């Protein structure tokens with residue numbers, strides 16, 4: 186069998202939810218399990234997140250899966266219905282739904298039972314949501330709808346993980362929201378951790394549950410979060426390069442002095458980022474080294490020059506325990522979210 190495997194720790198997932206609970210305070214937690222639970226497997230994640238207050242997903246299909254698993258807790262559709270034809274399923278599955286635009290408001294009469302609506306306002310991210318300038322008008326309209334049983338006000342932050350922070354959006358949103366007396370949901374992981382005043386009634390937590398830090402300057406370990414997924418493989422070949430020889434497609438790595446390379450059974454078809462440059466961190470036998478040259482479809486090369494003990498069969502950690510996925514993501518010019526979500530279906534998963 187190919188040695189590549191993703192170890193997923195259900196204990197770590199449950200631990201991270203407990204950490205999240207401390208940060209969330211009195212607020213209820215939606216565990217965000219969209220994108221196959223950020224690549225960790227929907228069913229598996231739901232099993233480990235039994236103590237959550239609710240789940241948030243993207244599609245009616247994911248929500249139906251949750252109900253089939255016997256989940257009776259609240260389930261929120263993060264972008265609401267995409268088609269009017271989904272309204273009947275939303276009713277049958279007893280889902281909460283975001284409503285972010287006028288087209289969705291028109292579909293609400295198709296619900297076969299009164300709905301809990303998460304009315305989303307655009308406080309500055311300019312992605313989804315009614316403009317704040319229409320707050321009173323939209324709210325009055327929705328309050329009068331017979332098919333709306335409850336309303337929670339919602340917004341989403343663009344810079345909760347950055348120096349700019351959330352104040353510029355939060356005051357804009359909160360000033361209006363408070364006048365309504367309605368429940369509020371605003372915080373994602375970054376806001377929940379860094380801006381506790383935004384926690385309010387429901388927080389929507391994704392990345393921190395999977396053990397990655399939403400911040401570039403604070404590690405997951407510093408937040409007491411444990412990596413849930415560890416992507417592990419082995420060295421399957423060793424190459425001794427003379428000075429002036431190259432390795433990999435395009436020979437983008439050229440040895441300036443004699444070098445010892447390990448070839449690892451992991452490539453971009455497994456979800457390892459092809460754009461990770463030479464120098465991306467990797468662990469061999471638990472010791473830190475770096476990738477060399479281009480990532481191939483099924484393999485990549487690592488530097489063994491300073492690891493004489495490493496050989497065919499030596500263990501390799503691409504990310505996870507001992508090597509935060511955020512670090513690999515940063516080296517590859519992306520974020521942990523993308524690497525986690527991109528784990529390929531061909532990678533076998535072992536629960537630990």
Ligand SMILES: *Cc1c(COP(=O)(O)O)cnc(C)c1O
Nearest residue numbers: 217263341373374389390391392
């Ligand atoms: C995905 C998502 C979240 C979760 O964000 P994290 O940064 O992973 O905590 C929260 N809210 C909305 C609307 C989302 O789409």
